[in-house]
Amino acid sequence: MNEIPISRERTSVAINKNQSLILSFLSMFCIFALLAAISNGSYPISLLSILKGGEDSIQKTIIIDIRLPRVLLSCFVGASLGICGAVLQGLFRNPLADPGLIGVSAGAALGAAIAIVILPPGLSESLTGQLLLPISGILGALIVIVLLFSVTKGFGGHSTTYLLLMGVAINAIVGVLIGVLTYISTNTELRTLTFWTMGSFSGATWTLLLPASVAIISSIGILIPTAKNLNLIQLGEIEAYRLGVNVQKLKTRIIICCAICIGVSVALSGIIGFIGLVVPHIARLLGGVSHKYLLPSASLLGAVIMISADLLSRIIIEPMELPVGLITSAIGSPFFLWLIFRMRKHDY
Amino acid sequence: MTIKSHGISLLINGEKIISHLDLEIIPGEITALLGPNGAGKSTALKILAGDIQPSYGDVKYNNINLLEIPIVERARLRSVMSQSQTVAFDFTTLEIIEMGWIHENNESYSDALEEIITICDLHSLLFRRFNTLSGGEQKRVNFARILLQLWIPKIDNYSRYLLLDEPFTNLDIFHELKMLKIIKSYLSKNIGVLIVLHDLNIARKLADNVTLMRDGKTIRQGPTDEVLQEDLLSKTFNTCIKVNDTSPKITFF
Numbered sequence: 001m002n003e004i005p006i007s008r009e010r011t012s013v014a015i016n017k018n019q020s021l022i023l024s025f026l027s028m029f030c031i032f033a034l035l036a037a038i039s040n041g042s043y044p045i046s047l048l049s050i051l052k053g054g055e056d057s058i059q060k061t062i063i064i065d066i067r068l069p070r071v072l073l074s075c076f077v078g079a080s081l082g083i084c085g086a087v088l089q090g091l092f093r094n095p096l097a098d099p100g101l102i103g104v105s106a107g108a109a110l111g112a113a114i115a116i117v118i119l120p121p122g123l124s125e126s127l128t129g130q131l132l133l134p135i136s137g138i139l140g141a142l143i144v145i146v147l148l149f150s151v152t153k154g155f156g157g158h159s160t161t162y163l164l165l166m167g168v169a170i171n172a173i174v175g176v177l178i179g180v181l182t183y184i185s186t187n188t189e190l191r192t193l194t195f196w197t198m199g200s201f202s203g204a205t206w207t208l209l210l211p212a213s214v215a216i217i218s219s220i221g222i223l224i225p226t227a228k229n230l231n232l233i234q235l236g237e238i239e240a241y242r243l244g245v246n247v248q249k250l251k252t253r254i255i256i257c258c259a260i261c262i263g264v265s266v267a268l269s270g271i272i273g274f275i276g277l278v279v280p281h282i283a284r285l286l287g288g289v290s291h292k293y294l295l296p297s298a299s300l301l302g303a304v305i306m307i308s309a310d311l312l313s314r315i316i317i318e319p320m321e322l323p324v325g326l327i328t329s330a331i332g333s334p335f336f337l338w339l340i341f342r343m344r345k346h347d348y
Numbered sequence: 349m350t351i352k353s354h355g356i357s358l359l360i361n362g363e364k365i366i367s368h369l370d371l372e373i374i375p376g377e378i379t380a381l382l383g384p385n386g387a388g389k390s391t392a393l394k395i396l397a398g399d400i401q402p403s404y405g406d407v408k409y410n411n412i413n414l415l416e417i418p419i420v421e422r423a424r425l426r427s428v429m430s431q432s433q434t435v436a437f438d439f440t441t442l443e444i445i446e447m448g449w450i451h452e453n454n455e456s457y458s459d460a461l462e463e464i465i466t467i468c469d470l471h472s473l474l475f476r477r478f479n480t481l482s483g484g485e486q487k488r489v490n491f492a493r494i495l496l497q498l499w500i501p502k503i504d505n506y507s508r509y510l511l512l513d514e515p516f517t518n519l520d521i522f523h524e525l526k527m528l529k530i531i532k533s534y535l536s537k538n539i540g541v542l543i544v545l546h547d548l549n550i551a552r553k554l555a556d557n558v559t560l561m562r563d564g565k566t567i568r569q570g571p572t573d574e575v576l577q578e579d580l581l582s583k584t585f586n587t588c589i590k591v592n593d594t595s596p597k598i599t600f601f
C-alpha cells in the first residue's frame with residue numbers, strides 16, 4: 001500500500017510547515033518594505049537615520065509627518081483590500097469576486113465623491129470635513145451591501161450569481177453618477193475627484209490614519225477567525241450548514257467587516273484596482289487554498305504589494321508622482337487576463 | 349431515540365412534492381428509500397437533514413423538534429452525504445476530509461483521521477487535488493468526511509445518524525462492497541442509517557426496512573422482505589420485476 005504518514009502533531013486548527021514558513025517570510029518582507037518606503041523618495045533618508053528617528057528637524061518632519069502616515073496608510077489599505085478579496089472570493093466561491101466587482105468599492109467611492117462635491121469648500125479643509133469623507137465612504141459601501149443583501153435574499157441558492165450581476169449594475173450606475181458629479185463640480189473639486197478616483201496615498205495625515213487603522217485592524221481581527229467556516233462553505237452553503245455553520249450569520253459578519261475595510265480604504269486613498277483580485281491568487285499559488293493560511297497571507301501580501309506600489313509611484317518619475325492605482329492596474333490587468341485564460345483551460 | 353418524521357408534506361408552487369411521509373430511522377438499523385426517478389427520495393432526505401423546511405408536519409431528532417436544535421448541535425447528531433460534491437478552489441483530498449472534523453478539541457484528531465483514512469483506503473489519494481479525482485474517488489472522499497463528522501472516541505448512548513443519498517453510484521465493485529461493509533460496521537456504534545438507493549439487490553441485501561415511494565407518496569413501508577414483492581415493485585417501477593430466492597435475488601427484464 002502506498003503509505004503517506006500523517007504527522008502526529010497535525011491538527012485541524014493548524015496550518016502546515018510550508019505555510020507558516022511563507023507567513024514568516026511575508027512578515028519579514030512587510031517590515032523590509034515599510035523601512036524601504038520610509039527611507040526612499042524625493043528626499044532619501046538612510047536607514048540608520050530612520051532608526052534614530054531622524055538626524056535633524058527636517059528629517060524628523062519628513063519621517064513623522066509625511067512618510068510614516070503615508071506608508072502606514074498604504075500598509076493598512078493593502079492589507080484590507082487583500083483580505084477582503086480573499087474573503088469575498090471565498091464567500092461567493094468565485095475566483096473573480098473582488099470588492100470592485102460586486103460594486104462595494106464603487107459605492108464607497110460615490111459616497112466620498114458626494115461628500116467632496118456637496119460640502120462647502122471651506123468645510124472640506126476642516127477636521128469635520130476630513131472625517132466626513134471616510135464616514136460617507138463607509139456609508140456608501142454599507143448602502144451597496146445592504147442593497148445587495150436585501151435583493152439577493154429572495155434568490156435563495158442562486159444568490160451568488162445574482163450578487164455578481166447586481167455588482168455589474170451598481171458599478172454602471174455609480175459610473176454615471178460620478179460622471180454627473182464630475183460635470184457639475186468646480187475646477188478645484190474636479191482635480192481632487194480625478195486624482196482621488198485613480199487612487200493615491202499622498203493625502204495621508206495622522207488625523208485620518210488613526211481612526212482608519214483602528215477600523216481596519218479590528219475588522220481584520222474579526223475576519224481571520226472565520227477561516228474555518230469559510231473553508232466549509234467551499235463545499236456549498238448546504239454542506240456548510242450540514243457541518244454546523246450558521247451560514248446567514250457568517251455572511252452578515254463578513255459583509256459588515258468588508259464594508260468597513262473597503263469604505264475606509266476607498267475614502268482615504270481612492271479606488272485602487274486589482275489588489276483584491278490579484279493578491280489572494282498569488283497567495284494561493286504560493287501556499288495553498290485553505291483560508292486558515294490564506295487570510296493572514298493575503299493581508300500581509302496585500303500590504304507588501306501596496307507599500308511597494310506606492311513607493312514606485314513616488315520614485316518612478318521623481319519629483320512628480322503617479323497615482324498608485326495606475327501602477328496596481330498596470331500590474332493587475334494583465335494578471336486578470338492570465339487568470340481568465342487559466343480558468344478557461346482548467347474549466348473551473 | 350430515533351429520527352422521526354411525522355406526516356411531512358412539501359408544497360412548491362402549489363405542487364405537492366412530498367405528501368404525508370412518515371419515516372423512522374432507528375439506531376442500529378438501515379432504512380432504505382426506494383422508488384423511480386423523481387419520486388421525492390432525495391427531497392425527503394433533505395427534509396430529514398434540515399436542509400429544507402417541510403410545508404406541513406415535523407421532524408424530530410431523539411424526540412426533540414429539529415427546529416429547536418442549534419445548527420452546531422445538528423452537525424453532531426447527523427451527517428449527510430450528497431449525490432455529488434463540487435468544491436470551489438483546489439483543495440487537497442486531505443483538506444476535504446479534514447472539513448469533517450467539527451469538534452472543538454483536537455486531542456483525538458490524529459487518531460480519528462488515521463482510523464477513517466485507513467478504513468476508507470484513501471492513503472494514496474491524500475495529497476491529490478479533490479477536483480482532479482474521478483467521480484467514484486470523490487464519493488469515497490466524501491464518505492470519509494461524513495464518517496469523520498460523526499467520529500467519537502468511544503461508543504456511548506448518544507444516538508447519531510448517517511443520511512446517504514445514493515452512496516454507491518460511480519463506485520467500482522470492490523469499493524462498493526467495502527463501503528457496504530463500513531456502513532454495516534457503523535450500526536453497532538449506535539448509529540442509524542437512511543439510504544436512498546436505486547439498486548434493488550443492494551437494498552435487499554443491506555436494508556432492514558424499506559419505504560417505497562412514487563410521485564411523493566408512500567406506496568408501502570415495512571420490513572425489507574415484505575415490501576420487496578414482485579407485483580408491488582413491478583407496478584411502482586413500471587417494469588417487469590422478478591424476486592428470486594436464489595441469488596441474484598431480483599432480476600428485471
